[in-house]
Amino acid sequence: MRTDLIDSELAVLLAQSSERAFREIYERNWKLCFLSARKRLNNEAEAEEIVQDIFCKLWRRRTSFTLTRSFENYFAVAVKFEVINQLARRSRRESYERQAASAYVDADSSMQETIDLQDLKTQLQASINRLPDKCRAVFRLRYEKNYSQLQIAETLHISEKTVEAHLSKARKTLKANFGAALGMLICFF
Structure with a gap:
């Protein structure tokens, strides 16, 4: 050519x-x-x-x-x-992280003493392990390996829309379990 x-x-x-x-x-x-x-x-x-x-x-x-x-x-x-x-997504993510950190800091002090970060991480791992196989694989590639949605799609031989759907399902499921603390937990994941 x-x-x-x-x-x-x-x-x-x-x-x-x-x-x-x-x-x-x-x-x-x-x-x-x-x-x-x-x-x-x-x-x-x-x-x-x-x-x-x-x-x-x-x-x-x-x-x-x-x-x-x-x-x-x-x-x-x-x-x-x-x-x-991207700047809008970054702003929303930072706002969400501030809200999650604020919710965590504002929590009852006796609760802070009884629940430490390692327990939360263990609970998060258990919740992740209960996700459906593909959903769990997509979530781990995104948050453990820091893959982009395109990289995940190519690695798993699925469409980017499917990756988005799996990530959405995983976040929705985990948010139901962890509420506002999810954003902070994912940062430590």
Whole structure:
């Protein structure tokens, strides 16, 4: 494949499911996307994850994708919106962690004396072990190995939507058992 193709030619080939065209688009644009995301997020791992998500979404939408200007413009906008979404998720997570820590600190002092962190961790492990096999595997990869949803999907040969569903089910089940303390416990997990 020629590497001197212009963006519109690459977009046409991409719509025809050309992996070579996708690879060329990726190689031309990945670094700039990553640098832009890293600058805005100040976090390499988050930046890498959102850039990978952007390219995965592009591949999934390839047959219906229409390039209006250039890939540089497309990726600049995509990075901007993904960064905004990531910052919102980060803010929600930090808020939840503050609430969980506050709930834990505000708990009755006699209860704090009787329940120590190791007991909670043991209870958490037992609850995790009671999750269905796939759900437990997804949860462990996410929180023990710190895999992204894409990495989990690839490792377990399932879709990202299935990964999301398993994580949601695991959090819902564990939250029913641990309430506001779950966020703090997962940090220690």
